[in-house]
Amino acid sequence: MEINGARVLVAGATGVLGGALTAELVGRGARPALAGRDRARLARAAEDCQGAPTVLFDAYAPDSCARAVACAVDALGGLDAVVTVFGTVAFGEAAVVGDEVAEHVMAVNVLAPAAFFRAALAIMQPGSMIVAFTGVVAERPQAGMADYSASKAALSAWLGAVRREARTAGIRVLEVRPGHLDTGFADRAVVGTPPPLPAGGDPRDVVRAVAEAMAADAELLRTAPDGTPLVERRAR
Template sequence: MRLSGARVLITGASSGIGAATAREMARAGARLVLAGRDRRRLDAVAAETGGLALPGDLTTDAAGLASDAGPVDVLVNNAGTGWAGPLARMPGEAIERLVAVNLTAPILLTRLLLPGMVERGGGHLVFVASIAGAVGVRDEAVYSATKAGLIVFAEGLRHELREVRVSVVLPGVVDTPFFERRGTPYARRRPRPVPPERVARAVVSAVERDRAECYVPGWLRVPSRFRGAAPGVFRALSGRFG
């Protein structure tokens, strides 16, 4: 799809990957509708990109966002949140929040905007998932499950839809406030965090080139494929090397 003149709704546009995607989409000539909770940060991104800011909580008002957004050509389901630690210590409300923000909200928003896309004869759905959803990450079982759900949801839709294209973007570690906000900093030396602009370029390229799946960085497709091909060896190696 040509992004020039296309109307693009980005969730989680007030921070990190979403804000970088807004800037990259604006450079490609898209007309932006930007969603997020923090009005001040969202307004700043809107002012910079010429977008329309629609502040709100996705878990309580996906319907309001869909109706205020108007006809949308491209939906970038990017908003998300994390939690890290052993499952036995994870509060029930954190589980509910992760499922609501990372999985239920993008499914509902997609359900609300898809009929318009089909009626207009085309559109593009992008889901910002995570490598965690492809391989499962220790101490992030619920987060991994929400992202795996998103990946398989997208795959199912891809089989179902003809006029509307579907892309999944799977970042590894990205240098955004995500870790600070989940309450547990990223403590490993590798993989090294990539800048959010790199993920933003992958989102734009997924739409422009109709790419079903984009790993960022690209080498992350190797562990994902390896787990699919040899799950036993993958588990043994990840148990040993983390």
């Protein structure tokens, strides 16, 4: 897709990756709308990109996700891409993490992105794109992160099926599946403390690669063991 002039909804724009990706896309000429759950953080994020329109949502309320898409369409006059870059994580052995926490992780990491994309797919034109952050745990589940791993694997599977559905409509599906990154995400877990983690990769390298993958209509971005982003034009 052509990034210059593209109307892009970034859901999770208040996060470290969301903020960095928004800045990267704006630097390439995109027109963003920013979605987040906290009014003050969202206003600060908008200041950093020339007063872009903002919309509130809470990932725990799927109707607010669909509403955010409709508001962004109104504000920008349509949407060429929707990116979900929000998420939550819980740490602890599966037997200890409670049902409520597991449900929260699934709702935020699977059902909410799906709600954004359902609303987007209903209005998007050929040549547009949906982009979702999963994570390496989608392919390599980790001990102490069963629910987080399962949520990212579930979103990855959902995207795989939707990619096949959307191809005929000319809509691309890009999954971003990075390894551990230096954003502090693990320290903001909804419950538990992270196991020892390797040094995190540089989020700036990943967001640069995401913008390039969007421009190339690629389907998958993963990171090599040394943290280098690898773009695959076609997901297998």
